[in-house]
Amino acid sequence: MESYEQLSRRVARAIADQIRLKPNTCLGLPTGHTPLLTYKILANWSHGGEEDLDRDAPPIDWSGVLCFALDEYHDVQPKNSFQAFIEEHLFDQTNLPLPNRLNPGQSDDYDELIASCGGLDLTVLGIGGNGHIAFNEPGTALASWTHCTWLAESTRVANQEAFVSLDNVPVTGVTMGLQTIFASRRVILMASGEKKRSIVERAFNGEISADVPASYLQNHGLVDVWTDFGFEKSFAAQSAQE
Ligand code: PGA
Numbered sequence: 001m002e003s004y005e006q007l008s009r010r011v012a013r014a015i016a017d018q019i020r021l022k023p024n025t026c027l028g029l030p031t032g033h034t035p036l037l038t039y040k041i042l043a044n045w046s047h048g049g050e051e052d053l054d055r056d057a058p059p060i061d062w063s064g065v066l067c068f069a070l071d072e073y074h075d076v077q078p079k080n081s082f083q084a085f086i087e088e089h090l091f092d093q094t095n096l097p098l099p100n101r102l103n104p105g106q107s108d109d110y111d112e113l114i115a116s117c118g119g120l121d122l123t124v125l126g127i128g129g130n131g132h133i134a135f136n137e138p139g140t141a142l143a144s145w146t147h148c149t150w151l152a153e154s155t156r157v158a159n160q161e162a163f164v165s166l167d168n169v170p171v172t173g174v175t176m177g178l179q180t181i182f183a184s185r186r187v188i189l190m191a192s193g194e195k196k197r198s199i200v201e202r203a204f205n206g207e208i209s210a211d212v213p214a215s216y217l218q219n220h221g222l223v224d225v226w227t228d229f230g231f232e233k234s235f236a237a238q239s240a241q242e
Contacts, residue, residue, distance in 0.1 A: 033192075068176075
């Protein structure tokens with residue numbers, strides 16, 4: 001069974017490999033507790049500290065990469081925004097140009113923007129305790145593209161740490177929709193900690209249902225579910241396997 005550190009290295013390596021393969025790659029990237037170590041490792045590799053990559057591997061070059069945040073709060077103080085989080089933990093540790101740091105809160109047509117950049121090559125997701133991916137809360141339509149949404153109460157509670165009190169946690173946000181995520185060529189969903197086990201098993205061993213938005217990923221053509229509690233599963237379309 002992988003540790004949190006091994007899981008984080010695996011995801012970081014997938015992102016680094018993707019950037020090496022395609023220097024102008026489009027990434028969909030999450031915020032939250034789960035990717036924190038992944039971002040720390042990527043930051044380290046971006047400075048040249050690649051002790052477990054090939055000895056001769058140069059630092060990751062983010063100069064041509066486009067990073068699309070999955071979601072963002074409405075009416076949030078800048079310091080509590082997801083954009084601030086990902087700037088601090090990843091972007092500012094790399095040479096990712098400022099114009100390449102994209103956020104659905106700053107775009108009138110995020111899906112058009114993503115498409116005009118060539119589409120998402122790799123999207124990394126966490127999963128909420130209620131089965132949400134990005135801010136696609138239970139009940140979200142499979143046909144959804146980027147949209148504004150109410151946040152589930154459990155999502156607000158899970159995210160309240162960064163705020164003084166639950167009352168300060170925004171009640172709405174903007175998120176990539178399920179179709180936005182489905183349009184990504186590859187998806188990696190990462191989950192850490194026993195508290196995520198039951199929802200991960202429900203999403204990926206259970207029925208596909210709007211009650212558990214992550215379960216829709218079972219029908220995506222190229223998805224890896226990686227965890228640090230012994231659950232691992234991949235879903236691939238027939239054509240992707242051939
Ligand atoms: P977490 O959030 O990484 O903080 O658990 C995941 C999510 O809500 O998607």
